Amino acid sequence: MNMILIALVTLFCGGVLALVFNRSSRWATILGAGSAVVGCLVGLWPAFQGLLGGGVYSFRMPWAVPGGEFYIRLDALSGFFLIPVFGLSALASVFGGNYLLAYRDRKRLGASWFFFNFFVASMALVVVARQAVLFMVAWEIMSLAAFFLVTFEHEKKDVRVAGWIYLIASHLGAAFLLAMFLLLGRASGSLDFDTFPVPGSIAGAVIFLLALIGFGTKAGLVPLHVWLPEAHPAAPSHVSALMSGVMIKLGLYGLLRVLIFLGPPAAWWGPMLVVIGFSGAVLGISFALCQRDLKRALAYSSIENMGLIVLALGLGIWGLTGHHPIVAALGFSGAFLHIWNHSLMKSLMFLGAGSVMHGAGGRDMERLGGLMKRMPHTGGAIVLGAVAISALPPLNGFVSEWLIYMALLYGGLEFSGGGSVVMLLGVGVLALVGAMALLCFVRWVGIVLLGEPRSEEARHAHESSRWMTLPLAVLAGLCVLTALFPGVLVTSFAGVINEVFGFSLEPLQQAMTDSSALTVLSGVNAVIWALLGLVALFSIRARRRGGVAEDSTWSCGYLAPLSSMQYTGQSFSEMMVSRLFLRSFRPKMRVVATQAVFPVAGKMTTSYPDTVSRVVYQPMFTWLAGHFARMRWLQQGKIQFYMLYFVVVLLFAFAWQVVRHWLHYE
Numbered sequence: 136m137n138m139i140l141i142a143l144v145t146l147f148c149g150g151v152l153a154l155v156f157n158r159s160s161r162w163a164t165i166l167g168a169g170s171a172v173v174g175c176l177v178g179l180w181p182a183f184q185g186l187l188g189g190g191v192y193s194f195r196m197p198w199a200v201p202g203g204e205f206y207i208r209l210d211a212l213s214g215f216f217l218i219p220v221f222g223l224s225a226l227a228s229v230f231g232g233n234y235l236l237a238y239r240d241r242k243r244l245g246a247s248w249f250f251f252n253f254f255v256a257s258m259a260l261v262v263v264a265r266q267a268v269l270f271m272v273a274w275e276i277m278s279l280a281a282f283f284l285v286t287f288e289h290e291k292k293d294v295r296v297a298g299w300i301y302l303i304a305s306h307l308g309a310a311f312l313l314a315m316f317l318l319l320g321r322a323s324g325s326l327d328f329d330t331f332p333v334p335g336s337i338a339g340a341v342i343f344l345l346a347l348i349g350f351g352t353k354a355g356l357v358p359l360h361v362w363l364p365e366a367h368p369a370a371p372s373h374v375s376a377l378m379s380g381v382m383i384k385l386g387l388y389g390l391l392r393v394l395i396f397l398g399p400p401a402a403w404w405g406p407m408l409v410v411i412g413f414s415g416a417v418l419g420i421s422f423a424l425c426q427r428d429l430k431r432a433l434a435y436s437s438i439e440n441m442g443l444i445v446l447a448l449g450l451g452i453w454g455l456t457g458h459h460p461i462v463a464a465l466g467f468s469g470a471f472l473h474i475w476n477h478s479l480m481k482s483l484m485f486l487g488a489g490s491v492m493h494g495a496g497g498r499d500m501e502r503l504g505g506l507m508k509r510m511p512h513t514g515g516a517i518v519l520g521a522v523a524i525s526a527l528p529p530l531n532g533f534v535s536e537w538l539i540y541m542a543l544l545y546g547g548l549e550f551s552g553g554g555s556v557v558m559l560l561g562v563g564v565l566a567l568v569g570a571m572a573l574l575c576f577v578r579w580v581g582i583v584l585l586g587e588p589r590s591e592e593a594r595h596a597h598e599s600s601r602w603m604t605l606p607l608a609v610l611a612g613l614c615v616l617t618a619l620f621p622g623v624l625v626t627s628f629a630g631v632i633n634e635v636f637g638f639s640l641e642p643l644q645q646a647m648t649d650s651s652a653l654t655v656l657s658g659v660n661a662v663i664w665a666l667l668g669l670v671a672l673f674s675i676r677a678r679r680r681g682g683v684a685e686d687s688t689w690s691c692g693y694l695a696p697l698s699s700m701q702y703t704g705q706s707f708s709e710m711m712v713s714r715l716f717l718r719s720f721r722p723k724m725r726v727v728a729t730q731a732v733f734p735v736a737g738k739m740t741t742s743y744p745d746t747v748s749r750v751v752y753q754p755m756f757t758w759l760a761g762h763f764a765r766m767r768w769l770q771q772g773k774i775q776f777y778m779l780y781f782v783v784v785l786l787f788a789f790a791w792q793v794v795r796h797w798l799h800y801e
Contacts, residue, residue, distance in 0.1 A: 157245025167248020185214025354386025372489020415442025
C-alpha cells in the first residue's frame, strides 16, 4: 500500500511541478509526462499483487472533514481496475508528450499536464477509496480534471459545448451517487464502506437503481450516453484513449463495488442489465456506422462495447439467481475479460486516430485516404486494432465475445420458458451487432487507410514519431498476447468474481478443462498467427527477389480516375444505416444545387443526430430552460437582495428545527 501512496504523491507532485514550469512547454512536458510514467509504473506492482490475491492492504489517516476519513484499501477488485488505470495512463502519457508539442507555439502545456496527472491520480484514488466522502471527492476531482482536459482547445465553440455537456452529465450522475451513499450511511450510522449493512429488498432495489443511474452515466449506458460522443472527439487523443479505455470503466467499478454492499442479487437485476446491454450495443454500433468523424465513430463504438460488458454481467447475474452456474461463470468471465480487452483495443484505436490527426492534419474520413502507404506503422496498428474490436480471430476481442456467445447458448439450453427464448434470440442480436461492428471498422480502415488521398493534407501525410508509435506497438502486442493466453487471464479473475458475487469459477474451469475449450481457442489463434507470419515472410522474400509486379487498381475503364470517384464513408454504410434504420435515425440532409441549365457544382451533406438526444434530452432541457427563464427576476444583481435571500433561508431552517423539537417533545 505504501507504493500506492507513493504513486499518488508522485502524480500529484508531478502535476504541480508541470504547472509551475508552465512558461516552458518543454519542461512542463518532461515533468508532467515523466512523473506520470514513473507514478504509474510504481503503482502497477501492488495492483498486480491485489488482483492475484497477494494480500489486502489498507491505510487510515484522520481527516478534518465532517463525516470524512482518509481510508484507502487495496483488494482484488481494486487491483483489477488499477492495472488498466496505471498501465494505459503510462502509455498515454508517452504518446501525449509528443502529441501535445504540436500546440506549443499556440498554448502553454503546463496546465494540461497538471490536469492530466490529477486525472490519473483521482481515477486511482476512486478505485482504492473505502469511505464515501473520500470517494465522492476523488470522483469530483476526476470529473473536473476531465472537463479541463476535454476543453483543451476551448477557443472552439463545439469543444466548449462538448465540455459543458460532459460536466452537466457528470454532476447529474454524482447527485444520484450522493443520494445512494446517504441511504447507505443512514442505515449504518457511518460512511465507511466496511460498515454498510446489507439492506432489505426495497431499500436494496432503490440503492441498486440509484447506483445504476449514477455510475451508468459515467459508463455511457443507454440512454445516459449522450455526453460520450461529444466529449471523446473534443479531447486530445491521449485523453480520449484514457476516457474510453479507463474512465468509463470506473462506472462499472462503482456498480460492482455497490453490488458487494447489497449482498445476493435480486432475480430481476440480471434481465434488466441484459436489456440495457443489448440496447446499448445495438444503438451504439448503429450510430458508429454513420459517423464521418474518426473519434466520434470510436466513441459510439465504446457505447456498444459497454453494452456488451453490461450484457455479460446481466447474463452472469441471471445465471447466478437462476442456479445455472455454467451460464453465470461464462457471463462473469466474458464481462471481466472484455473490460480488459476493450481497454486495450479502444486505447489502441484512439491513439491510432491521434497519430492520423498528427500526420494527416484532420479526423474527417471524407478528407483522408491512402494513409497506409504514408503512415505504415500507424496503419498497421490500426488494422490490428480494427480486427480485434470487430471480434475476429486471432485477436482478443473474439475471445471475450465468444464467452458471451457461449453464455447465451448455454442459457438457451438450460433455461426454460421465456428465459430460453430470450437467450436464443440474444444470440441472433449479438450476431447482428458483430456484423455491424465488422462493417463499421471495414469502413473505418478502408476509407482512412486505403484508396487515394482525398485532400492535400492526406496527400502529404507523414508517419508519427517513435514516441507516438511505440505505445501503439505495445498495445497491439498486448492484444495479441491476450488472444494467445485467455485461460491465464480468466483464471486470474477468479478472486475478483468471488469477491463481488461470492461465486466460484470452478464450474467454468471444470467445463473448460473437460472440453479444453479455451486451450483449443488459444491454439487456433496461435496457428492463425503462425500462418500469417509465414505469409508475411514469403511476401517479403518475394518482394526482395522482385517477383511481385505492381500496377494501378482497376478503374472501371476511366483513363484518369480521380479520388472523388471513390466510395465515401456515407455511401459505404448507406444500405445498412439509411435503408434498414431510416425511420429510427432520420438523417438530416442539406442539398445545395445550382439553378443553371448546365450546373457546374452542387453539394449534399448528411448528418445523423443522436436519436435519444434529439427526442428526449433536447426537448426536456428546452422546456426546463423556458420555465427557469421566468425566475430570472430573482437575479437582481444587488448584494442587498442576496443577503435577504440568505436571511430568509436561515429563518426557514430555524423554524424547521423549532417545529421538529416541538413535535419530539409532544
